[in-house]
Amino acid sequence: MYLEERLDKLEAENAELRQRVESLEKHGADRFLTVTEAAQKLNCSASAIYSKVKSGEIYATRKAGGIKIPMAQFFEQEKKVVKLPEKKKKAPQTLKEQVFG
Secondary structure (H helix, E strand, O other), X not given: OHHHHHHHHHHHHHHHHHHHHHHXXXXXXXXEXXXXXXXXXXXXXXXXXXXXXXXXXXXXXXXXXXXXXXXXXXXXXXXXXXXXXXXXXXXXXXXXXXXXX
């Protein structure tokens, strides 16, 4: 019975992925943009795109010697990049605080 449940789950995931691929192909999301092209599409400067790539807001990869940005990430609605706030570092404790609390 466990194998049947697992198989059903995998078939459902497969169907969902096929639908997602079809929708991305309709939008031309299998294309990659250069930084300049992405800046033109998003109406901002190339330096803004570079900073967003560096911060992780925009995913990019290096292909054919330059930074390429997949268009698919702009069509993903369920999966959004969320940057978590950094944890504040505690000030180093003195030896007395470490021992006695």
